[in-house]
Amino acid sequence: MADAKTILIAEDSSVILNLTKKILELQNYHIVTAKNGGEVIKQIEKQKIDAILMDLNIPVKNGMECTKEIRSHQDPEISKIPIIAVTGNANNYSMDDFKEAGINAYLPKPLDFDMLVQTVKQYVA
Structure with a gap:
């Protein structure tokens, strides 16, 4: 089987984060998490991320700011990561x-x- 795709969940609510993580793990995705916008940027620069579930109301940098920063990233792999807003x-x-x-x-x-x-399946083929 191919390596599991990695989904970054950017969400500050532990309940939503854990539920979403469980659902996607059942679909055989590898999950990494970020509780704020600063962590999102660190995660995408640390490892290959196949898609991001971005809560728009996260602390430090909100989801819109994070998205704009990702889109303007100098690394084309990072700037093209599919971003699914959750709000x-x-x-x-x-x-x-x-x-x-x-x-x-x-x-x-x-x-x-x-x-x-x-x-998620639509964007992580």
């Missing part, structure tokens, strides 16, 4: 805001776990 405040953003930041897809909270798995 309970989608009304604060338009699809244009997401596209402008470089977000590939977005999932509303509360998370629909079937949709989560389907969306």
